[in-house]
Amino acid sequence: MKQPPVTPYANPYLAGVGLGLVLLAAFVLVGRGLGASGAFSSTISWLTSLVAPGHAQANEYMRDYLGDGSSHPLKAWLVFEVVGVAAGALLSGLLAGRARFTIEKGPRVSTALRLLCAFLGGGLMAFGAHLARGCTSGQALTGGALLNVGSWAFMIMVFVGGYAVAYFFRWQWR
């Protein structure tokens, strides 16, 4: 099959309006916003409960995501939403010819080091998101639109943290 040509990214304002309308639809339909990190919490708690049921049940944080056993831990709103995110992104990526196995990095960094950074960054991100009760989606985007005090405080600090260390990690990208 012939690969479609790689199309340029959408205009950021157009993509932003689209994203805003999806978010608005979530508010109107189900009375909540979008999210992502919570789906990871549900999945990890469920996986832990498979490997070490006693340990997962004894853990205060995981217990919240496992529930009382009346329904499956993965039968959670954010889990279904995140599966949708993967499907929607794949659809867009295939249509644009951008879906392919590759590693996002600059020319000066080795694959191993880039992957190590990705792993550590994911770990830091998880910690920060759980501490803040939401990530860029659940807090900054959703709470930003609802003028949530904690979300705006969170969002400002995301940019502060990012700009504070960006200089020291520039070799990853250029």
Added chain:
Amino acid sequence: MTAPLLKYGLFGDEFSLVLAFVLGVGFGFCLERAGFGSARKLAAQFYLYDMSVFKVMFTAIVTAMLGVTYLGWIGWLDLNLVYLVPTYLKPQLVGGLVLGVGFVVGGYCPGTSVAALATGRIDAMVYALGIAAGTLAYAEVYPAIKPFVNADAMGQVTLPEVLGLPWGVVVFAVVVIAVLGFWGATKIERWIGSRS
């Protein structure tokens, strides 16, 4: 008042899961369209040569904010029934800072990493493993840091309430800040672009 539709009983929790998937598809589609399935595009925000993260995020915030404001005014949407994450100022400030560092180190945030791994980015798959490890670590230390996690409990509060300003005034201010931000971001992009 007729919305949020779920809260007014137009459908049940089961159907809300179907909607979760459909809304997720829209979310993921927009993220990938914007280029947020690429860590290089996302990280560029912090090196000032491509401020798409700021532009997309603030356009989305302004769009949804104006939407809920308008739908609230005409009486279609009861904003009190839209879930607001409670504010815990200190842990949210620290969490934001840690997350910002993680963004630059890893190149993604949780939502964009899902869009990236779905389109084959191997670094995003490793990043998701990092999220898994971080979540396990957080669950282990949670009992010890619980007092800090629950510090500064302010409940569900909005900026208009805290600032003592009418909702519309804060909405207007956010729109002005966003428009000035878009103008400034484009200026900075051009300036950085002309230097390199």
